[in-house]
Amino acid sequence: MAKARRYLLEEYATPVPAALVGDGEQTDAAGDDAGALSPERAVRVAQQLRELDQARQRAEAGSRDYQVS
Amino acid sequence: MNLHDWSPERLADVVDLDRPGALSSLVDQYGRIEPHVLSRVLANAYSVGARTAVIEYRYLDPDYRDEHSRFYSTTFRRYPSVAHRVHFFTERFDASVVVGDAAPRFADRGYAGYTVLRPLAGAPIGRTMLAAPSDLAPHVTCATTDTVNLFGEKLTVCAAPFVSQDAQLSVCAHATLWMIGYYHHLQFGSRRWLPSEITDAVPEDVGRGTPSLGLTVYQLSASSSRLGLPALVYGTYPDPPPGESLLRIACRYLNSGMPVIVGGGEHAFVLVGYERHRPGQPDERIRFIRHDDQDGPYALVSNYLFDAYSPWEFLVVPLPRKVYMSGEDAEIVGAEHLRQALDEVDNDETRRIRALASTGEGRKVSFRSTVVSSNSFKSGLSDRGVPEPIAASYRRMQMSRWIWVVELLDRDLRRASKPCVLAEAVIDATDSLRNQQVLSWRVPGLFRKWDPDTRRQWSRALPDIDPLRSVALVDM
Numbered sequence: 001m002a003k004a005r006r007y008l009l010e011e012y013a014t015p016v017p018a019a020l021v022g023d024g025e026q027t028d029a030a031g032d033d034a035g036a037l038s039p040e041r042a043v044r045v046a047q048q049l050r051e052l053d054q055a056r057q058r059a060e061a062g063s064r065d066y067q068v069s
Numbered sequence: 070m071n072l073h074d075w076s077p078e079r080l081a082d083v084v085d086l087d088r089p090g091a092l093s094s095l096v097d098q099y100g101r102i103e104p105h106v107l108s109r110v111l112a113n114a115y116s117v118g119a120r121t122a123v124i125e126y127r128y129l130d131p132d133y134r135d136e137h138s139r140f141y142s143t144t145f146r147r148y149p150s151v152a153h154r155v156h157f158f159t160e161r162f163d164a165s166v167v168v169g170d171a172a173p174r175f176a177d178r179g180y181a182g183y184t185v186l187r188p189l190a191g192a193p194i195g196r197t198m199l200a201a202p203s204d205l206a207p208h209v210t211c212a213t214t215d216t217v218n219l220f221g222e223k224l225t226v227c228a229a230p231f232v233s234q235d236a237q238l239s240v241c242a243h244a245t246l247w248m249i250g251y252y253h254h255l256q257f258g259s260r261r262w263l264p265s266e267i268t269d270a271v272p273e274d275v276g277r278g279t280p281s282l283g284l285t286v287y288q289l290s291a292s293s294s295r296l297g298l299p300a301l302v303y304g305t306y307p308d309p310p311p312g313e314s315l316l317r318i319a320c321r322y323l324n325s326g327m328p329v330i331v332g333g334g335e336h337a338f339v340l341v342g343y344e345r346h347r348p349g350q351p352d353e354r355i356r357f358i359r360h361d362d363q364d365g366p367y368a369l370v371s372n373y374l375f376d377a378y379s380p381w382e383f384l385v386v387p388l389p390r391k392v393y394m395s396g397e398d399a400e401i402v403g404a405e406h407l408r409q410a411l412d413e414v415d416n417d418e419t420r421r422i423r424a425l426a427s428t429g430e431g432r433k434v435s436f437r438s439t440v441v442s443s444n445s446f447k448s449g450l451s452d453r454g455v456p457e458p459i460a461a462s463y464r465r466m467q468m469s470r471w472i473w474v475v476e477l478l479d480r481d482l483r484r485a486s487k488p489c490v491l492a493e494a495v496i497d498a499t500d501s502l503r504n505q506q507v508l509s510w511r512v513p514g515l516f517r518k519w520d521p522d523t524r525r526q527w528s529r530a531l532p533d534i535d536p537l538r539s540v541a542l543v544d545m
Contacts, residue, residue: 016465025462029526035519037505041405048401049502051311056395059304063290063383068337069240069283 075149075188076126083164084122086115086157095122099153102190106233109365110184110194116202117181119157123167123219128154130185132196132232132247132264139265140238140279141189149188152195156219157181167220175222182226183217192235196251198228201367205358209342209367210542211328213256229328229341230255231366241337242284242292243267244362245330248339249387250296252328257389257442262296270295286332286383298387300330301395306380313397315373315381316355319343321396322386324541325440330385331359334378337385338362343543344369349484392440392471392498400438402505403475403494407436410512411492418513418533422491425479434491438475439541440498443468446540453538454488462516462529463495468508471498474540475507482536490537497521 029035037045084091092111100107114122130152141148159179166173185195198215200206209229216225230251234244246267254261262270268279270292284292286302293300305315319329319340329340338361346356357370370376411419411426425433446468450460473496482489494510500521509518516529 025527025529027525028528031524034524034526035506035517037405037409041409042505045401045405045505048312049398052313052395052397052401055304055308055310056302059302059310059383060287060290062304063286063302063332066286066332066335066383067283068242068286068289068332068335069281 072147072149076151076153079126081126081167082124083162083167084124085161085163086120086122087161091122095155099186099193100190103192106194106363106365107186109368110197110199110231113199113202113366114157114181114184117157117200118159118179119181120161121158121178123156123158123175125154125156125219127151128185130154130187130195131261133185133187135263135265136187136235136238139268152188153186154183154217155186156183156217156224157199173220173222175219175224180224180226182228187235189235192233194231194233197231197366198226199231199366200226200228201358205342205344205367205369208344208543209358210323210326211252211341213252215255229360229366231360231362233362237280238268239264240281240283241362242289243271243281245337245339246270246289246292246296246387248360248362249293249328249330250298253298253387253389256326259297259389267292267296283335286337286385289330289332289337290385293385293387296387297390299390300385300387303384303386304382305384306333306382310397312401315384318384318386318397319357320355320543321400321438322440324437324543325396326542327386327388327440330387331378331381332383332385333376333381336361336363336378338364338378341367346371348486388440389471391469394473394496394498394500394502396438396440396473398502399440399473399496399498400436400475402502403438403473403496403507403510404436404477405505406494406507406510407475407477407492407512410510410515410517414512414515416514418491422477422513433480435478435480436475437478437539437541438473439539440471440473441540443470443472446472446474446495449540453540455537456532456534458529458531459511459516459534462518463509466495466509466518467520468495469497469499472496472508473498476539476541478539479536488536488538490539493537493540 096104133152137150182199184197186193187195201209212227212229214227230248232247234240250262253259272291290300290302338359340357340359342358347353360366475494476490477492478489492512494507496507519526
C-alpha cells in the first residue's frame with residue numbers, strides 16, 4: 001500500500017510548497033533563533049507578561065467575594 | 070391573565086402597531102406586573118420601524134419549556150407550558166395575508182426580529198432577537214444571524230441575543246451566560262445551552278442554587294468554563310491590569326465580536342458593541358451598547374464612569390475554547406515584534422513610522438489586537454483591500470484555528486475613518502507565551518512568516534502599499 005501511494009504521488013501529484021519559493025519568498029533563517037525577539041526585548045516582554053499574570057490572579061481571587069444578582 | 074386565558078383558541082393574531090393604543094394593549098396583556106423591560110423591547114421594535122406584529126400562540130419555545138420542566142412544573146401555582154412568540158415587520162399588513170391558501174411571503178415584508186413572551190407576569194421577556202436601532206446598528210459588533218420558521222417560511226434576523234431573568238431559576242448572571250452562549254452558538258457553532266443547563270453549570274457555594282439569590286463573579290466565570298466558553302476575568306476597579314484600562318480590554322474583545330460581561334453595582338450585564346462619540350474632538354469618548362436584562366436591549370451608556378451600575382468592577386470574557394492566549398498578552402508579544410521589525414527594516418516608510426511613534430505631542434500610532442478565526446481572516450483579505458503579494462502569502466500560511474492579529478494603526482487616519490493599518494503581526498492563539506513567537510509580521514517593505522514545525526523563516530520583499538483596513542469589526 002505504501003509503495004502504491006509513493007507511486008501515485010510521484011507520478012501524478014504536483015506538490016504545493018508552503019512558501020511561494022521562486023515567486024518572491026525566500027528562506028532567510030532557520031533554527032531556534034529564527035523569528036525570535038532579541039534577548040533584551042524578550043526579557044522586557046517576559047516581565048510585562050508576568051505582571052499581567054499577577055493582576056489576573058488578583059482579579060480571580062477578588063471575584064470570589066463579588067456577588068451579582 | 071390566568072392559566073386558562075393564556076393562549077386563545079386560535080393560531081395567531083396580526084396586530085397593527087400603527088393603531089393608537091396597540092403598544093399599550095401589548096404592555097397591558099403581557100407586562101402588567103413588570104412592564105419596564107417589555108416596554109423597552111417594544112420601543113426597540115418601533116425604533117427599527119415595526120408596523121405590524123404577528124403573535125404566535127401555543128409556541129413551543131425550547132428555553133421556556135426547559136424552564137417550565139425544571140422549575141415551573143414543580144410549583145403549587147400552575148403555569149402554562151407554552152409561550153407566545155411575537156414577530157415584528159416593518160411593512161403594514163393585516164390578517165388577510167395569513168388567511169387563505171396563498172403563501173404569506175413574510176420575508177418580503179421587512180422582518181425585524183422576534184421576542185418570546187413567557188407566561189410569567191413578573192418576567193415576560195424570553196429569547197429575543199431584534200434588529201438594533203439604525204443609529205446603533207453599525208456599532209453593534211456582537212450581532213449574529215438567527216433563522217426562524219413562521220408558518221413554514223424561513224425568516225432571518227441579524228441581532229444580538231437578549232433575554233431577561235425570571236428571578237427564580239435564573240438571575241442576571243444566568244441571563245448574561247444565556248445571551249453569550251446563544252450568540253456563540255449561532256456565530257461560532259458551539260453547543261446551545263438551555264436555562265436549566267446553565268443553572269446546573271454553576272459551582273455550588275453557600276446557599277441554594279434554585280431559586281437563586283445571586284452568583285459571585287467566580288461562579289459566573291466558572292460556569293462559563295463548564296459551558297465550553299472558558300472565561301477570562303479582569304478586575305478593573307480600582308486598579309486595572311498594568312498598562313491596561315477597562316476601555317482597552319472591553320473594546321479589544323468587542324472589536325473581535327466577543328461580547329463582554331460586566332460586573333458592577335452588584336449587577337451583571339453584557340456589552341455588545343461601542344461607538345466613538347465625537348471622534349477627534351477634545352470630548353471624544355467611548356459609549357458602550359449593552360444588554361441589561363433588567364432594562365432592555367441596546368441601551369447606550371453615555372459615560373460608564375457615571376453609570377447607574379458604576380463602578381464597573383469586573384469584566385468577564387467568555388471565549389471559544391481554542392483561544393488560549395488573552396488579548397493583552399498577544400498585544401505585548403505582537404507589538405514588540407513589530408517594534409523590532411520596524412527597527413530592522415530601514416526604508417522611508419519605516420523611518421516615518423518610527424518618527425510618528427516617538428513624537429512627544431501625543432501618540433500618533435497605537436496598537437490594536439483582534440482575535441479572529443483564521444478562515445475569516447483569509448477569506449476577508451480581498452474585502453480589506455490587501456494587495457496580492459501579501460494576500461497570497463497569507464493564504465498559503467498554515468494557521469491555528471484562532472489567531473490574534475496585532476495591528477499598528479495611524480491614529481489620525483483612524484479618527485478620519487480611513488484605512489489606517491500600517492503593519493500587523495499574526496499570532497497563534499494557542500501558543501505558549503514562553504515562546505514569544507509570531508506566525509508572521511508585515512511592516513512596510515517586508516513580510517516575514519515563521520513555521521513552528523520546521524522553525525524556518527521566510528521573507529518576502531513588498532512594494533509600497535497604502536494603509537490597509539483593519540481586521541477589527543469597528544472603524545477602519
